[in-house]
Amino acid sequence: MASPVSSDRPALRVALLGCGVVGSEVARLLTEQSDDLASRVGAPLELVGIAVRNVDAPRGAAVDRGLLTADAEGLVARADIVVELMGGIEPARSLLLAAIGHGASVVTANKALLAEDGPALYAAADAAGVDVYYEAAVAGAIPIVRPLRESLTGDRVRRVLGIVNGTTNYVLDRMATEGLDLDEAVKEAQQLGYAEADPTADVEGFDAAAKAAIIASLAFHTRVGLADVHREGITGVTAQDVVWAAQTGHAVKLLAIAEQTADGVAVRVHPALVPLDHPLAGVRGSFNAVFVEADAAGELMFYGRGAGGAPTASAVLGDVVSAARHRVLGGKSPEESRYADLPVLDPSRSETRFQVRLLVADRPGVLAQVSQAFSDAGISIESVRQTPVAADGLAQLVITTHLASEAGFAATAASLGDLAVVREITSTLRVEGAR
Numbered sequence: 313m314a315s316p317v318s319s320d321r322p323a324l325r326v327a328l329l330g331c332g333v334v335g336s337e338v339a340r341l342l343t344e345q346s347d348d349l350a351s352r353v354g355a356p357l358e359l360v361g362i363a364v365r366n367v368d369a370p371r372g373a374a375v376d377r378g379l380l381t382a383d384a385e386g387l388v389a390r391a392d393i394v395v396e397l398m399g400g401i402e403p404a405r406s407l408l409l410a411a412i413g414h415g416a417s418v419v420t421a422n423k424a425l426l427a428e429d430g431p432a433l434y435a436a437a438d439a440a441g442v443d444v445y446y447e448a449a450v451a452g453a454i455p456i457v458r459p460l461r462e463s464l465t466g467d468r469v470r471r472v473l474g475i476v477n478g479t480t481n482y483v484l485d486r487m488a489t490e491g492l493d494l495d496e497a498v499k500e501a502q503q504l505g506y507a508e509a510d511p512t513a514d515v516e517g518f519d520a521a522a523k524a525a526i527i528a529s530l531a532f533h534t535r536v537g538l539a540d541v542h543r544e545g546i547t548g549v550t551a552q553d554v555v556w557a558a559q560t561g562h563a564v565k566l567l568a569i570a571e572q573t574a575d576g577v578a579v580r581v582h583p584a585l586v587p588l589d590h591p592l593a594g595v596r597g598s599f600n601a602v603f604v605e606a607d608a609a610g611e612l613m614f615y616g617r618g619a620g621g622a623p624t625a626s627a628v629l630g631d632v633v634s635a636a637r638h639r640v641l642g643g644k645s646p647e648e649s650r651y652a653d654l655p656v657l658d659p660s661r662s663e664t665r666f667q668v669r670l671l672v673a674d675r676p677g678v679l680a681q682v683s684q685a686f687s688d689a690g691i692s693i694e695s696v697r698q699t700p701v702a703a704d705g706l707a708q709l710v711i712t713t714h715l716a717s718e719a720g721f722a723a724t725a726a727s728l729g730d731l732a733v734v735r736e737i738t739s740t741l742r743v744e745g746a747r
């Protein structure tokens with residue numbers, strides 16, 4: 313085996329901000345793989361410090377305690393590459409801007425920060441002629457930022473459907489396969505290192521919405537921020553929803569959807585029924601997948617581990633190597649691409665299919681009244697399934713529509729609610745990915 317090439321070039325100084333689930337794995341890999349990394353970069357990478365809140369807190373054996381410091385500002389001033397793995401908006405934003413100000417390139421996994429204030433970082437980095445890399449911010453280990461930013465930049469992306477939050481995919485999967493309730497499954501995801509510091513960000517869809525904003529910005533060359541994303545989490549998904557999804561040939565997934573229509577760009581995150589024959593339906597556990605539809609490339613799917621320390625560290629290290637190579641060879645990461653500047657549409661303009669479950673009186677003429685509520689809003693029904701309910705002479709209807717506007721469906725739901733024969737609208741879920 314060829315021995316790693318040792319370089320005469322001076323070491324590139326790498327600073328790590330944060331030493332939690334991801335940061336500790338980045339520190340480990342930087343140390344364990346230092347020879348290979350030096351060969352791949354053309355210069356050694358020297359970890360010069362790790363900023364933490366508490367230098368005395370217990371750490372894994374892989375972390376060199378001599379590198380720990382509570383002085384993050386001092387650390388960023390003496391680095392060529394700053395890797396931010398603290399999370400949150402502040403002090404992460406100020407530290408990254410300070411690093412850029414000192415001429416360092418930056419790598420971050422912080423989708424919350426990028427979705428809120430990414431453009432300020434990109435502009436500062438462009439002005440300073442340094443790199444901003446963030447592969448780990450979307451779908452962890454899965455290469456998706458680089459493919460959208462570089463590999464697919466000669467194509468026209470039309471639509472992206474993603475399972476981009478490992479915690480919620482894990483939770484929905486455990487509900488479906490083990491009958492766990494939401495809280496039990498979230499606790500497991502926390503123990504496994506998938507969940508955000510506050511798992512509400514996962515469960516309520518904020519994490520996926522931040523990733524959706526980043527994906528949409530890259531895919532459509534248009535600035536999309538967190539506030540532009542229509543967001544619903546999984547707290548309303550019940551065990552019965554999961555059971556009925558399976559009964560009707562679907563899986564329940566929290567999807568991030570970014571699509572270009574004739575009028576602009578629509579970006580939304582919500583639980584959805586995915587037909588079992590769609591590749592996204594088979595994405596189990598904490599795995600992530602991003603399904604891209606592009607004009608020339610056709611359909612692509614990127615699949616792998618979207619959360620967890622080592623997988624996320626893999627994406628971070630890839631970015632560190634890219635930034636380090638630019639220090640050695642010259643060159644720069646692509647600038648923010650926002651020339652298309654498409655309007656970001658109100659969610660009421662989106663079109664999708666719906667599946668609604670209703671409890672209705674089981675007597676003549678009920679189906680006619682119910683279907684009238686759909687046709688009054690111009691919505692075409694694809695299928696109706698009726699099952700008897702033991703109690704009170706009721707029946708359950710499971711109705712799936714063809715494509716309908718959000719506004720049209722809202723009108724239908726209101727009309728259904730007003731019908732005396734409708735006892736309850738038990739659940740409404742969108743259906744995505746029908747082919």
Ligand SMILES: NC(=O)c1ccc[n+]([C@@H]2O[C@H](COP(=O)([O-])OP(=O)(O)OC[C@H]3O[C@@H](n4cnc5c(N)ncnc54)[C@H](O)[C@@H]3O)[C@@H](O)[C@H]2O)c1
Nearest residue numbers: 330331332333334363364365397398399421422619620624
């Ligand atoms: N865990 C994952 O699977 C995963 C996957 C992809 C992206 N991310 C992102 O990576 C980042 C880090 O996530 P994590 O799971 O490692 O979080 P974590 O909570 O395990 O670690 C964060 C670390 O940063 C430190 N920190 C926070 N504020 C600090 C401050 N002001 N000064 C010094 N240190 C500070 C904390 O003490 C902690 O050690 C987040 O932006 C997260 O969204 C995480």
Ligand SMILES: N[C@@H](CCO)C(=O)O
Nearest residue numbers: 477478479506507508
């Ligand atoms: N909390 C996130 C980590 C990856 O960003 C998840 O569950 O997917």
Ligand code: NA
Nearest residue numbers: 447450452454
């Ligand atoms: Na990624």
